[in-house]
Amino acid sequence: MVDKSEKVVWLARVGFAARGLVYVLLGYLALTAGKSDIDDGAGDIFRVLNAIPGGPVVLYIASAGLVGYALYRLSAALFDIERKGTSWKGRASRVGYLASAVIHLGLAWTAARIASGARGAGEDSSAQMASGVLDFPFGSTLLGIIGVAILIAAIFQARSAVTAGFMRHVSSRAPRFTCWIGRAGHAARAVVMALIGWSLLRTAWFGESEEVVSLGKGINNLRDMETGFQFVAAGLLLFGVFSIITARYRIIPDPTPPAMGLRAISI
Known part of the structure; x- marks a missing residue:
């Protein structure tokens, strides 16, 4: 009989695969595709999947996997199953895990809504959400903090691209090219995350929600760079391939608090 923690681990693996597909x-x-085809980022991708035969079923499976991945990241943030510790660097990593959990829960919700045929599902609402946050007391401060957190995450992504530190969490049985694919993918993510974080800081400073850049718009903003845009787009595709590989070879700790025992599950 499979216990609950192992079910979460399997969901996390499906989540890595779902993230890779995205x-x-x-x-x-x-x-x-053209510029307007990826304005909404993940929403556009989910609509493409929904249009294929059996697409809604695929989206529901992807949604379940993204929920599992979010739970895995939430466990890493709350219970430190990745053993990042309590140093400033460790705490920053855990805050990043928490942000990742929230983001992937949002992706799961979007995928499920598109699969169910909900009106307006998947449309880019970044500016609208930012406007809502700005209406709250200290809303601009909150957006600024989120922007700084994303910029820090971008720095960590860039560092991983250079050091290949992510390979510590990948089984030695993974294909040899996994490291280089991962490096290219992390570098591309660092660029896009930096753009998103910077847009949030500008929104916090100027109070204009139109400054917010979503994933799709962040990529589109690089189109004028031509060659640079091609490298980033290809890097994001390679990050997807890397995620699919790590769905199989990622070393995933048991998502339970340390007091209940900690064991590594590698398949």
Whole structure:
């Protein structure tokens, strides 16, 4: 009989695969489609999937996987199952895990709504949400903090691209090219995350929600760079391939608090 923690681990693996699918399609659309086709980022990708035969079923499975991935990241943030510790760097990593959990829960919700045929599902609402936050007391401060957190995450992504530190969490049985694919993918993510974080800081400073850049718009903003845009789009596609590989070879700790025992589950 499979216990609850192992079920979450399997959901996390499905989540890595679902994340990989999102990034593969995102990179592919960026390289082959027009600018308006990826304005909404993940929403556009989910609509493409929904249009294929059996698409809604695929989206529901992807949604379940993204929920599992979010739970895994939430466990890493709350219970430190990745053993990041209590140093400033460790705390920053855990805050990043928490942000990742929230983001992927949002992706799961979007995928499920598109699969169910909900009106307006998947449309880019970044500016609207930012406007709502700005209406709250200290809303601009909150947006600024989120922007700084995303910029810090971008720095960590760039560092991983250089050091390949992410390979510590990947089984030695993974294909040899996994490291280089991962480096290219992390570098591309660092660029896009930096754009998103900077847009949030500008929104917090100027109080204009139109400054907010979503994932799709962040990629589109690089189109004028031509060659640079091609490299980033290809890098995002490769990050998707890397995520799919790590769905199989990622070393995933048991998502339970340390007091209940900590064991590594590697399949």
